Amino acid sequence: MTFIWIAVILLGLLAIVDLVVGVSNDAVNFLNAAIGSRTAQRKFVYWIAAVGLLIGSLLSANMMEIARKGVINPSSFAFTELIVVFVAVMIVDIILIDGFNTLGFPTSTTIAVVFELMGGAMALSFIKKKQARIDGIDVEAMINTDKAFVILAGILLSIFLAFVVGIVVQFITRIIFSFNYQRRFKYLFAIVGGLSITAIVFMILKKGLGDTSIFDTYPWFEILVAYQQEILFGIFTLSTFVFLFFGLSFNIDIPRIVVLFGTFALAMSFAANDLVNFIGIPLAAIESFKEFIASGLSTPDNFSLDFMSEGVIRKDIFSDYTYTVIFTLSAIIMTVTLFRSKKARSVTETEVYLGRQSSGYERFEPSHLSRVIVRNFLHLHSMAIGLLPQKVVRFFDSRYQKADTAEARTVDGVIYFDTVRASVNLVVASILISLGTYMQFPLSTTFVVFMVAMGTSLADQAWGRESAVYRVSGVLSILGGWFFTACLAFIGAFIFTYIIWYGGWIAAIVSAALAATSLYLTKKYHQRKQEEKRILKEEYQDETDNNLDHLMDNGSDQIRQHLQEASKVFYLSLQGFIDEDVRQLHEAHNKALILDKFTRNSKSKFFYAYAKVTEEGIDSGHYFVQAFDYLTELVGCLTNITQPLYEHIENQHKGMTESQSADLQELLDEVTGYFNHIIHMEKEQNFDHLNEMVSKQSFLIGFQDTLRRNQIKRIQKGEGRTRVSILFMDILAETKNVLLYSINLLKAHRDFVNSCRSNN
Structure with missing residues (x-):
């Protein structure tokens, strides 16, 4: 009973x-x-x-x-x-x-x-x-x-x-x-x-x-x-x-x-x-x-x-x-x-x-x-x-x-x-x-x-x-x-x-x-999936699609949000690899995939909007399309970074040596600061200090070239492991691409904003 x-x-x-x-x-x-x-x-x-x-x-x-x-x-x-x-x-x-x-x-x-x-x-x-x-x-x-x-x-x-x-x-x-x-x-x-x-x-x-x-x-x-x-x-x-x-x-x-x-x-x-x-x-x-x-x-x-x-x-x-x-x-x-x-x-x-x-x-x-x-x-x-x-x-x-x-x-x-x-x-x-x-x-x-x-x-x-x-x-x-x-x-x-x-x-x-x-x-x-949908869901604005102000305001917000998420993905990926934290790498990999979908979705939406722009705004819209092209490539580089790093740690392979970890940590700190400056410029839409960011980019590219030469010397001395050494070199190569695309994005967006302001 x-x-x-x-x-x-x-x-x-x-x-x-x-x-x-x-x-x-x-x-x-x-x-x-x-x-x-x-x-x-x-x-x-x-x-x-x-x-x-x-x-x-x-x-x-x-x-x-x-x-x-x-x-x-x-x-x-x-x-x-x-x-x-x-x-x-x-x-x-x-x-x-x-x-x-x-x-x-x-x-x-x-x-x-x-x-x-x-x-x-x-x-x-x-x-x-x-x-x-x-x-x-x-x-x-x-x-x-x-x-x-x-x-x-x-x-x-x-x-x-x-x-x-x-x-x-x-x-x-x-x-x-x-x-x-x-x-x-x-x-x-x-x-x-x-x-x-x-x-x-x-x-x-x-x-x-x-x-x-x-x-x-x-x-x-x-x-x-x-x-x-x-x-x-x-x-x-x-x-x-x-x-x-x-x-x-x-x-x-x-x-x-x-x-x-x-x-x-x-x-x-x-x-x-x-x-x-x-x-x-x-x-x-x-x-x-x-x-x-x-x-x-x-x-x-x-x-x-x-x-x-x-x-x-x-x-x-x-x-x-x-x-x-x-x-x-x-x-x-x-x-x-x-x-x-x-x-x-x-x-x-x-x-x-x-x-x-x-x-x-x-x-x-x-x-x-x-x-x-x-x-x-x-x-x-x-x-x-x-x-x-x-x-x-x-x-x-x-x-x-x-x-x-x-x-x-x-x-x-x-x-x-x-x-x-x-x-x-x-x-x-x-x-x-x-x-x-x-x-x-x-x-x-x-x-x-x-x-x-x-x-x-x-x-x-x-x-x-x-x-x-x-x-x-x-x-x-x-x-x-x-x-x-x-x-x-x-x-x-x-x-x-x-x-x-x-x-x-x-x-x-x-x-x-x-x-x-x-x-x-x-x-x-x-709840996690709903958050992804919230990001991926197309946002329709009250402004008409053939209005350049719509592209300038909403599009600029989208670019800034993408860059913020890209910075987060880059940090989680490299820090997770340094710490051999598989959960953090898994999170970074998922975020990169979501960001890739979001970027392509936004690109398609704004291309459609650009097709309806009046003739007076053709030149301005050209810069905006160019900016989104660079953004798409930048996100693709992040995907190329996160996936092999996640698979490496998920498969229980050995991590980096102390010297490799120290080099990667220093690179991570420098690039994170670089991203923060770019995001701030995008938020304020003030590009007066763009030349300083170009100089910072040149310094970082030279720095990662130095890290590459150091890694080659370690390989010649028999230090490090083949599998993780290849990953280390791949990280440096993709990071260089991220730096190049980010500055090009910033320049194209600057030209777009300046062109819109001159038309108004």
């Missing part, structure tokens, strides 16, 4: 944590469209989603039965056995989903729970087989394998179907409305908007209100289903006339209204259907515990779980207000998570970035498969263009012309795609989800929403030649992550079930502590 009490309490606590972890990943399903198109301020979008979460939570009772008998057969388990499986499943679910949140990868919590239950049940069947010393236990009696495989097959089909439908619908929509749709198509937008609202309401009826116990308490809800065709026609007519009136009278953006309503609907659908993934298992355990106490039995091993087939929650949801309170509190926890979770933002940003209209910093590196896919697609595209009449090709091109491919800026952030694509994302996903429910075909909301968004991005030509390999690589990575989810969920639950079964309540507590430790470590890791 000690184990049962501890397990039930533990499951209650794990349910709260799993709610936070789960909604952090699944929130992208209903936030992606509104956040990416900046339909409204972020907080307003959150509040709309919160209302949907609250209503959906109260309608989730029917889905709670899935945790009881959807994947496993409770009657084949004893009470203790099922509790062991439930604890293992919850612990694995938290660790697994939080790992995906940390990486910013959207995944399916439904798939995770299904395969965790299968893994736990499979482990228990092996345990019972071993203990009973019989030839076999009928696994199918414990696990609904047929349903599990139907779910998997449905998900595979939904991935392909959602992607293709997203491409087709978005292509047709863009051909009709083009990118220049503002203040146009009032009548057509009203009709399409009415159809969109009707499709979303249809999803609400099917996913949110379909087949729930609310009909027993509130019979008038049943009217919505009984007369749904008439109601849907009325909603279409009413919404069309409302859109037409407001469109003609007030020029409202009809797709914006569709996106907001769709956000509410998908949030409600998510809560109604996916809340079971987070609290369904703990609720099933608590109900079982209540029934066991009421039975009066002394040992839980003999307690039958046949009662689970009766649907306790569905039957008592509105008569026992305890469940109402639980679901309401769940909605509140999910709402707070929306507002507070940084990991939820990371997951949302991943999907939004993969679908953004313009190119820029790309998170994913291209893979061989992504290159092959893009190459073949371009070949097919060229063939298709050749087969089509030129008039048709020119017409299609005209519909895809837009004034500016760069993201627009709002008070609350950056617009990554327009409201037309956002509304298509929501409407197509809603229709597919509704059809899946109507035909009783298992679909994953996460997979459908994500693949529709990727399909519309492709159809909108968001994946251009400059970004296609990166975006395709990102999509493939996330697709692989989905199958990785299923494998890890099954294996993890299998292992933890074994551990908890043989380790008892102590193993359960230790496993929960392991989950807590994992949450802490991933939080720290995520």
Whole structure:
């Protein structure tokens, strides 16, 4: 009984944590469209989603039965056995989903729970087989394998179907409305908007209100289903006339209204259907515990779980207000998570970035498969263009012309795609989800929403030649992550079930502590990554891009910040090598890689800005581009320094001799002081003492030449070690390049600032 009490309490606590972890990943399903198109301020979008979460939570009772008998057969388990499986499943679910949140990868919590239950049940069947010393236990009696495989097959089909439908619908929509749709198509937008609202309401009826116990308490809800065709026609007519009136009278953006309503609907659908993934298992355990106490039995091993087939929650949801309170509190926890979770933002940003209209910093590196896919697609595209009449090709091109491919800026952030694509994302996903429910075909909301968004991005030509390999690589990575989810969920639950079964309540507590430790470590890791993203994230200024003042102010700040970081990397690298501090060298190496990405990203951004500079500023802009060229080369030298030094110490090779360390320490002190003077000049933008810095540079180059000659003499005398001597010489060579590029950067930036001031 000690184990049962501890397990039930533990499951209650794990349910709260799993709610936070789960909604952090699944929130992208209903936030992606509104956040990416900046339909409204972020907080307003959150509040709309919160209302949907609250209503959906109260309608989730029917889905709670899935945790009881959807994947496993409770009657084949004893009470203790099922509790062991439930604890293992919850612990694995938290660790697994939080790992995906940390990486910013959207995944399916439904798939995770299904395969965790299968893994736990499979482990228990092996345990019972071993203990009973019989030839076999009928696994199918414990696990609904047929349903599990139907779910998997449905998900595979939904991935392909959602992607293709997203491409087709978005292509047709863009051909009709083009990118220049503002203040146009009032009548057509009203009709399409009415159809969109009707499709979303249809999803609400099917996913949110379909087949729930609310009909027993509130019979008038049943009217919505009984007369749904008439109601849907009325909603279409009413919404069309409302859109037409407001469109003609007030020029409202009809797709914006569709996106907001769709956000509410998908949030409600998510809560109604996916809340079971987070609290369904703990609720099933608590109900079982209540029934066991009421039975009066002394040992839980003999307690039958046949009662689970009766649907306790569905039957008592509105008569026992305890469940109402639980679901309401769940909605509140999910709402707070929306507002507070940084990991939820990371997951949302991943999907939004993969679908953004313009190119820029790309998170994913291209893979061989992504290159092959893009190459073949371009070949097919060229063939298709050749087969089509030129008039048709020119017409299609005209519909895809837009004034500016760069993201627009709002008070609350950056617009990554327009409201037309956002509304298509929501409407197509809603229709597919509704059809899946109507035909009783298992679909994953996460997979459908994500693949529709990727399909519309492709159809909108968001994946251009400059970004296609990166975006395709990102999509493939996330697709692989989905199958990785299923494998890890099954294996993890299998292992933890074994551990908890043989380790008892102590193993359960230790496993929960392991989950807590994992949450802490991933939080720290995520914070570090967020800091990197903060640096790498493109900063959009209020000034127009064709303004030289923008280049002078913002660009100068970027150069100064880069130099500060470069100075830090140089110091950490050489000091870490002198001290043989592998952690310091690892930090320096990571900072150098981040700085390299940041520099290249900034260079691309300012090159784009330079391309829009007016003719009067061409000469000034030339100096600025030159300065960034030198900065890029300087950072490349730092990367050439940090990587071999880190690998040398990481491989446990011998360090420098005392004379080498002394020489390198003196060089480090001199170069650090040199960097400090340059950074001060950049901060003040006062280049009057540039000649002094040139003299300082000449002195340092002569000094490092002296160090090189000293090292050659040591080698001739047989002093030092070959491997570290080569590294020492490489450091001197790269340091010389750093000194040369830094002065050239300073001169180019001086010429740029002086030229800008003379133009003003």
